[in-house]
Amino acid sequence: MNICFKKSLLATAVLTATCSTSFSIYAQDSEDEVIEQIVVSGFRGSLIKAKDLKKESLGSQDSILAEDIADFPSLNLAESIQRIPGVTITREAGEGRQISLRGLNADFTQVQLNGMEALGTSSSAMDSRGTTNLSRSFDFNIFASELFNQIDVKKSYSAEMDEGGIGGTVKLYTAKPFDYDGFKAVVSAQAGDNSLTEDTSPRVAALVSNRWDDFGALFSLAYSKRDTAEQGYNTYRWRPRDAQGSDISALSQTDQEAVNSGDLRFSRGSRYSQFNSEQTRIGATLALQYQPNNNVLVGVDALYGKLDSERGEFHLQSRGSSSTALGCTGADYEGARNFCSRLTDIQYNANNEVIYSAWEDTALHSESRDQGATTDITQVVLNGEWSVNNALVLSGLLGHMKSEYESNSAKVYLESFADMTIDYRDDRFYGTNSYINGFDPTNIDEYRYHEIDLQEDKVDNSFNIAKLDADYLLTDHSTLKVGGSFKRFEHSNNKEQVGNALRSEWQSGEVSDVIDPSLVYVNDIHEKQAWLSADVNGVLDAFSVNRDLSYSDAPDEVVEETTAVYATYEHDFLLPDSEVRASVGLRYFDTDIESSGIVNGSEYVTVERQYDGVLPTFNLAWYATENLVVRASAGKNVTRPTLGSLSVSGTVNADPLFGSSGLSINSGNPGLEPFETINMEAGVEYYFDEVGYASVTYFQKEIDNFIATNVAPVAYGDTGYPLSLIDGMVDENGDVQTPDTIYTLSQPQNLAQSDFSGWEAAFQRDFDFLPAPFNNLGAIVNYTYSEGESLHNILVDGESVEVYRPFYGLSENTYNATMYYEKDNWGMRVSVAYRDDYLTQVETSSSDQDEAGFHGTTYWDFSAFYDVSDKLKLSLEGINLTDEREEQYSDSDDRLYNTTLSGRTFYIGLTYSM
Structure with missing residues (x-):
């Protein structure tokens, strides 16, 4: 948008009409006379374009553009996006995986890819991080960043946008041929190294684009292969236990009484851990554009992405009573005696946490896991725009996207009994295990086979969408936008597992559990401890165990169909020395849900429901001066429940004499209402003449229908489950059950309203006012403060108690800062x-913890480049320079859950363009 003032403009930036980041800036003292032209490219050029996109947007928006063609200097998209104000990321194997926006976790951020909603699913090797993603959050680590040339983060909502992103909407764009003039070709190659691995981490990207008058074609490709490693120490959380049969006679009388009271908390698992992965990422895009005349433009965007991870996971862990070092364990090999561990020394703190313990004959397992996890994403989008006349523009989109995730996991456990100590006194978030009295965890003679566990997961998500929009110019200063869309989303989740394979045969002696030396090796990768690990596939082959399981014919499924229409009216008010742009809009949506799954392990059940809503929106931008913009917005939006919450699958206990819970149901809830929010924000932005701006924004969200697990009495007929499950059953009084029979229902429920608010400040500036050579310096700094709580019902001594906890994923304070130095042919930044x-979690009924989450982190990165010539560029990147520890905590008392380090990563590369 060009704002006209009566006074002459001394420096007006005129940007080229492409998406590349090379710009021409003209200094002028009249509209016709050009005095000087300065070409700005590279990192500074990308900042200029992003600044102008932010300034010209009617709503609150931040953007990132590639510094050069096929050049986002990050391992993946999440790490690129984290530099935007208000964005934080979670990490997997040292890479960004998911994003949170302004303190709301990834479930509240809608992701669009080339104009249509997208969902990509990957997984974590760690149970503590949630393993497979069954939410609506997008896993950004699937895609190489080089495939994209622009990312827009829309923080305020307007009626023409798809509903679904209470936190905001992230729009990802791949390159198109009309972004460039004529032929363009670029290839880049990098080699990398991580301090915990020994690979060269090759990374290659290429783009070829050309235009032939009214037709253009572009193809891009990105490939990377990277060995990752995370190592550390973790627990299965901490549990109050008594002696559990262990010999505690060596302790003082006071310590014996403390143990026998059952009030002391012992760490579970208490293990050294190593997570390795060979990760291959492949991506490709194809874009075609056809413009037969100035009024018609048709395009096709196709995208393919694949993330393949071959993982190895290794632990040396306690496996006594409840996975502590306590208790008596029958040795799982023929003729061996039972072992009851002996606790010979103990120290505990004021919270009754056992921070030091010495043991004899405690159960110890070596766990080895082999897992393959693959995500495939395909997308095809047909888009078109037709300028019917000077006043009316029609645009449309047809799109299909599919995400397929599949994993196959096999674990082999070796059993031993050890004399050892477990010590948290020096570092309460990184335990130290010492093996004493001659026990050697690398000695094959100390071990026998114990068990084999198998698991397969398959998650499919697909979107089909059709959109039609009309943009009508009512007057020179007002526009009416109307449109509609239809979207069909399908989700399927299938999980199969086999536990304790061969355990009984090894215990009975039917099959020998003596370990073949050719099937084990000394694992010495962990910096703290070496131990004996198994060749998982070798063991499976030796015992003829087939790890390929048969999926169920009746997976958990959710099908959503949404029809939406909208109208937005926008008006520009020209004031004597300023301009006001304002829009009001209304969006109506109607959603039908069909949720299917297995109940009680046998009956396939389908539940249908419908909901709709009206979403009013208002956005205003007052361009008070050439440099000053004041913004305000208000509106309503929704975020739909997570896929796991909508699952109909569950367990119905219709026998009042079975178990301790009586008549009860534990399940998902297809009847959930979506989260609803009233969004409000106001901000002030000041733009410097060339690169940079300063801004302050206040935001507030009132969220209704917040979802949390609830335990409550409910009439069976109100649960949505079929009456056939209680046919012929009686209640605790011997009466035949009816739809009015009361059950204890544990499932996700819509609870009370939650309020959420915060401040966001950002500063971006070239220091061109400094004397040379410091005038080439610049800085980007942003800070976000967020606060908000949600209601949870938890069980305390059998009673339901309401508690408030911070929103999942909310970090109260976050900041990003970048200092850069850039000249014409070289530059660097940190x-x-x-x-x-x-x-990350609130427990409703657990003796281990009341919550779980992550400690704060600080990540440092570095990047530098040197232009050897106009066509050849050298680059150097350093990621996680300080080898930051990721610490997961358990309970509000802040106990160790999981601590890992992922190492420092460095890349050196070159880019050649034609």
Whole structure:
């Protein structure tokens, strides 16, 4: 948008009409006379374009553009996006995986890819991080960043946008041929190294684009292969236990009484851990554009992405009573005696946490896991725009996207009994295990086979969408936008597992559990401890165990169909020395849901429901001066429940004499209402003449229908489950059950309203006012403060109690800062990203913990480039320079859950363009 003032403009930036980041800036003292032209490219050029996109947007928006063609200097998209104000990321194997926006976790951020909603699913090797993603959050680590040339983060909502992103909407764009003039070709190659691995981490990207008058074609490709490693120490959380049969006679009388009271908390698992992965990422895009005349433009965008991970996971862990070092364990090999561990020394703190313990004959397992996890994403989008006349523009989109995730996991356990100590006194978030009295965890003679566990997961998500929009110019200063869309989303989740394979045969002696030396090896990768690990596939082959399981014919499924229409009216008010742009809009949506799954392990059940809503929106931008913009927005939006919450699958206990819970149901809830929010924000932005701006924004969200697990009495007929499940059953009084029979229902429920608010400040500036050579310096700094709590019902001593906890994923304080120095042919920058502690889980009924989350982190990165010539560029990147520890905590008393380090990563590369 060009704002006209009566006074002459001394420096007006005129940007080229392409998406590349090379710009021409003209200094002028009249509209016709050009005095000087300065070409700005590279990192500074990308900042200029992003600044102008932010300024010209009617709503609150931040953007990132590639510094050069096929050049986002990050491992993946999440790490690129984290530099935007208010964005924080979670990490997997040292890479960004998911994003949170302004303190709301990834479930509240809608992701669009080339104009249509997208969902990509990957997984974590760690149970503590949630393993397979069954939410609506997008896993950004699937895609190489080089495939994209622009990312827009829309923080305020307008009626023409798809509903679904309470936190905001992230729009990803791949390159198109009309972005460039004529022929363009670029190839880049990098080699990398991580301090915990020994690979060269090749990374290659290429783009070829050309235009032939009214037709253009573009193809891009990105490939990377990278060995990753995370190592550390973790627990299965901490549990109050008594002696559990262990010999505690060596302890003082006071310590014996403390143990026998059952009040002391013992760490579970208490293990050294190593997570390795060979990760291959492949991506490709194809874009075609056809413009037969100035009024018609048709395009096709196709995208393919694949993330393939071959993982190895290794632990040396306690496996006594409840996975502590306590208790008596029958040795799982023929003729061996039972072992009851002996606790010979103990120290505990004021919270009754056992921070030091010495043991004899405690159960110890070596766990080895082999897992393959693959995500495939395909997308095809047909888009078109037709300028019917000077006043009316029609645009449309047809799109299909499919994400397929599949994993296959096999674990082999070796059993031993050890004399050892477990010590948290020096570092309460990184335990130290010492093996004493001659026990050697690398000695094959100390071990026998114990068990084999198998698991397969398959998650499919697909979107089909059709959109039609009309943009009508009512007057020179007002526009009416109307449109509609239809979207069909399908989700399927299938999980199969086999536990304790061969355990009984090894225990009975039917099959020998003596370990073949050719099927084990000394694992010495962990910096703290070496131990004996198994060749998982070798063991499976030796015992003829087939790890390929048969999936169920009746997976958990959710099908959503949404029809939406909208109208937005926008008006520009020209004032004497300023301009006001304002829009009001209304969006109506209607959603039908069909959720299917297995109940009680046998009956396939389908539940249908419908909901709709009206979403009013208002956005205003007052361009008070050439440099000053004041913004305000208000509106309503929704975020739909997570896929796991909508699952109909569950367990119905219709026998009042079975178990301790009586008549009860534990399940998902297809009847959930979506989260609803009233969004409000106001901000002030000041734009410097060339690169940079300063801004302050206040935001507030009132969220209704917040979802959390609830335990409550409910009439069976109100649960949505079929009456056939209680046919012929009686209640605790012997009466035949009816739809009015009361059950204890544990499932996700819509609870009370939650309020959420915060401040966001950002500063971006070239230091061109400094004397040379410091005038080539610049800085980008942003800070976000967020606060908000949600209601949870938890069980305390059998009673339901309401408690408030911070939103999942909310870090109260976050900031990003980048200092850069750039000249015509070389430049460098260093960046830091910080986030506070954040919550990931609230337990409704657990003796181990009341919550879990992550401690705060600070990540430092570095990047530099040198232009050897106009066509050849050298680059150097350093990621996680300080080898930051990721610490997961358990309970509000802040106990160790999981601590890992992922190492420092460095890349050196070159880019050649034609």
